[in-house]
Amino acid sequence: MLTGMDVLEKRFPIDKNREGLTGWSYGGFMTMFGVTQTTRFKAAVAGAGISDWKSYYGENSIDQWMVPFFGKTVYDDADVYAKSSAIEYIKKVKTPTLVVVGDRDGECPAPQSFEFWHALRAEGVKTQLVIYPNEGHAFHDPAHRRDVLERALNWFETEMPAN
Numbered sequence: 001m002l003t004g005m006d007v008l009e010k011r012f013p014i015d016k017n018r019e020g021l022t023g024w025s026y027g028g029f030m031t032m033f034g035v036t037q038t039t040r041f042k043a044a045v046a047g048a049g050i051s052d053w054k055s056y057y058g059e060n061s062i063d064q065w066m067v068p069f070f071g072k073t074v075y076d077d078a079d080v081y082a083k084s085s086a087i088e089y090i091k092k093v094k095t096p097t098l099v100v101v102g103d104r105d106g107e108c109p110a111p112q113s114f115e116f117w118h119a120l121r122a123e124g125v126k127t128q129l130v131i132y133p134n135e136g137h138a139f140h141d142p143a144h145r146r147d148v149l150e151r152a153l154n155w156f157e158t159e160m161p162a163n
Contacts, residue, residue, distance in 0.1 A: 043159030102135025
């Protein structure tokens with residue numbers, strides 16, 4: 001992601017003070033992990049993300065891919081899961097981060113978002129958590145879909161105001 005941002009900055013007139021990071025699902029994980037690895041982004045919105053691969057192993061409803069991806073179960077090699085877990089690097093986060101998730105998400109369960117939000121708050125990082133009732137991994141209620149987009153836009157406008 002950072003290399004891609006470097007390329008974009010060289011090709012286009014991008015205000016480095018207004019670079020944000022957002023994603024949903026694996027993109028939500030990348031957002032959570034990204035803010036633990038760099039302070040480049042001035043604001044972030046993590047949707048339905050994964051904060052801790054170790055606990056995620058036992059929480060999700062789509063775990064068939066995990067052993068082929070990580071090489072072992074979490075019970076056989078917790079370290080391989082930990083090194084990719086945002087929660088392991090939470091003390092590095094400075095980026096204001098909005099966290100959103102559906103309360104019935106089986107693919108990226110709400111406790112993952114709750115844990116990330118809780119850790120940010122404990123570390124004094126500006127954050128907000130919104131859990132949408134009766135929503136799974138993909139939101140179906142048009143009001144909730146609109147609310148997520150409006151909250152994200154407001155978060156970025158607030159945290160990265162135009163000069």
